[in-house]
Amino acid sequence: MRIITLLASLMMLLAVQVSAQISFTDDTGKTITLEKTPEKVIVLNSSNLELFIAAGGTPAAYAESSTMPGYIKEKVKHLPSMGRVDSPDIEKIVTMQPDLVIGLNFPYHVGIRGSLESAGVKMAIFTIQNVSDIKHHMEIFGKIAGNSDAAKLSWEKINTKLEAVEKATAGLNKKKALVLFGSTESFSMAMPDSFVGQMLELAGGINIAKDSKEKSKGGMFKGFVPVSLEYTLIQDPDIIFIITHEDLMTPSEDKSLLQHPAWQSLRAVQQGHTIKLPFATYGVNPTVRTGEAVAELSELMYGDIIK
Known part of the structure; x- marks a missing residue:
């Protein structure tokens, strides 16, 4: 026994x-x-x-x-x-x-x-x-x-914000947007498969880079391709977002493109619809801040429509 x-x-x-x-x-x-x-x-x-x-x-x-x-x-x-x-x-x-x-x-x-x-x-x-x-x-x-409970709760908070943005932007006339990464001397544009490109679409924007024939290099540059000014002129974005390595805390109006004659012919540049985004949020993936980042992009394009 x-x-x-x-x-x-x-x-x-x-x-x-x-x-x-x-x-x-x-x-x-x-x-x-x-x-x-x-x-x-x-x-x-x-x-x-x-x-x-x-x-x-x-x-x-x-x-x-x-x-x-x-x-x-x-x-x-x-x-x-x-x-x-x-x-x-x-x-x-x-x-x-x-x-x-x-x-x-x-x-x-x-x-x-x-x-x-x-x-x-x-x-x-x-x-x-x-x-x-x-x-x-x-x-x-x-x-x-x-x-596991804390992990589940954290994801639910992110997803709740994403769902709210999707609902708020569902019936809007979607704006065409371009996301530039780098510097005015050497810009790349974010494709839909980049993290910021995905956030742009979740925010209710139309990423004009989606029809580009350029291919990203992969690795650390996955989802980004050299920008073509000719292509951008044809696509005519309503708004341009710019990401540099500057240590910004919040998005701010940017006029750097006005200093370059080649960019001055763009409607978004002429109308002052160029916004610099914080690198720490949009230059890398913001993980648990993704919901807030998507809501912020949506507000920059459409105003405060999320209730």
Whole structure:
């Protein structure tokens, strides 16, 4: 009888251990299994850090980034830095002995995975390339953080705002818009498959770049192509949004295109419908701020129509 009781206890213990395991597949197709909810997670880029915190996670360390929003900087200011986002300090990371490292699907993070795994450190790679990725990654981060409810609630807040914008703009005469990225000397335009291009369409705008025959280079430049002034003149946008690396806090009227004779013939430029957008919100994907960012774009085009 005693042996049966011991066996039953062992089986229950094994069942608890199996149920405590967390398994997921990252954006490189690698399946990662953690024996339990990780206590020490290092996040090496701003967008994943913001998403992880929104999903109820508490990071143990981070990597510094110029695109990190102010409220996230405040949350992590007491945490140890693992260096810059484009040059993480492998030695520091290994010394901390984290349960998991979360990085971006770009060469400077993918390249250190082998070294970390050789040191016994597991690494997951995630990159948000479209709005639907937010929900999917939020669910995974909720599992990692052991807080699926917080992850679900964060996504619902984003989606509620997106649905409100869709409803408010449904019956409008849609405006044609162009999103320029770079500088007046070397602009690219955002295609519909870029994150900001998707936000523009969710905001109720018509992205004039959608009919361009240009192809994006992929990688970090996925979704952006060189702008053609001739093509832009033919498409005749109602409004032009401009994204540069300037540290703006809010959108502002921009007159830089007036200084270039080639752009002065555009109706949007002549009428002053050129607006510079904050890089930290629109130059990178804004993750949990996507709902607010889409609503802001919609308001810039149509006024305050969301009730």
